[in-house]
Amino acid sequence: MHEDYRKWYSHHLGRDMEMLVYGNWGYPVVLFPTSMGHYYEYKDFGLTETARWFVETGKVKLYCIDSIDRDSWYARHLHPGTRIWNHVLYDRFLSEEFVPGIQRECNVRKIGVAGASFGGYHALNFAFRHPDQVGHLFSMGAAFDVRSFLGGYYDDNVYFNNPPDFMPNAQNPEFHHMNIVLGTSAYDFCKSGNIQMSDILNRKGIQHTLDITPWGDHDWPVWKDQFPRYLSMI
Template sequence: MQETLTNFYSHHLGHDVKILTFGTHGQPLVIFPTTLGSYYEAKDRGMVESLRWFIERGFVQVFCPDSINDASWYGDIHPKFRVLRHIQYDKFLTEEFVPQIRNNTPSGRIACCGISFGGFSASNFAFRHPEMVSHLFCLSGAFDIKSFMHGYYDDNVYFNNPVDFMPNADHGDLWNMKIILGTSNWDICLDGNLKFSEILRKKNIPHWLDVRGDIEHDWPLWLEMLPHYVSML
């Protein structure tokens, strides 16, 4: 399983973004880390190893970009600038990084996966840019960032908060995306997933709400989920 570390310079962010890549070809699968997780988290936690069979056979090529959550949502700055910093990260993804990998597949679209708060990163990207995404896997995902805003709200918050903008979204590709919301009975994000599934249901957007048994919001749950979801590619 080939592993490559890249320092990808982003003009939008003004610095390098470290990206770990596993495999050489196949459906591009971007894995976003948890809250303050880094580009090596999916490898260190066994997530990449759980996908070895798919990577070695060229079914998927896995990309693990670093996050900037410590400088955006968790930064010691005014909420207005937290969301503006995230918008810069979104531009890094849409204008710099994803265009480099999306043509690895005939559809020109990537699959993306987010774990816990990474579920926000993945879902916000996918739902804002559905023309770039074929599959979305949210593992105990979060979908609401208002708790980081401390009462501040503007259009930038609205358009980067899936629970707010999705009820009014009308991009045709949203109905073509394969969406899985994975959670469990003991998941601290269960309620958020149930509510977000209802938003999608009311819009008749096809998706699978996968509620697993009595297992907590932690890596054993996610290591069980992701190989199953990837097998459905």
């Protein structure tokens, strides 16, 4: 597979954001890493390899982006208000800088987003906050309620980045034009969170797939089985 290392300077974050890009053309899919993971994590664990056929045939172009989890959700040394604000800046980097660049590069109106574990939270939260930018959402082994990270702190920024809170009230016709897959597995400790999110979407009449792999737990073998299957839905 063609692999390209890139740096993208973010004015919102005031830093370079690193990434690996796989493929020369194809439908763009942004992959968010797991908790505190880096842009090379999916390469190291072999998940990008499961997408080789899609990349080499020009069907998909993968963007493995870095996270700032160590400065936001997992930054226990910072006040919770500062942590969530740092995530807001990350969201602005994505929606106002990074994704528009991908849209121009790939000549598409919408992109795909995906991620495993906490990367699945990032993918779903971004997709549901910006449904006008996302056409495909694939989460794998994710949980979506992030209030436990903040020790009881709550403000509007928490609300609008906690999908179980904001989605019941969210209104956007683009939700009904998004291909949504909530992936989990039989023994995944995040399974209940996926069932809860599926219930929210059902109550809103938003079509989606709740995919519960009948084996495995919260681990890479499940996600490496799910990812190519989900890419085939594009």
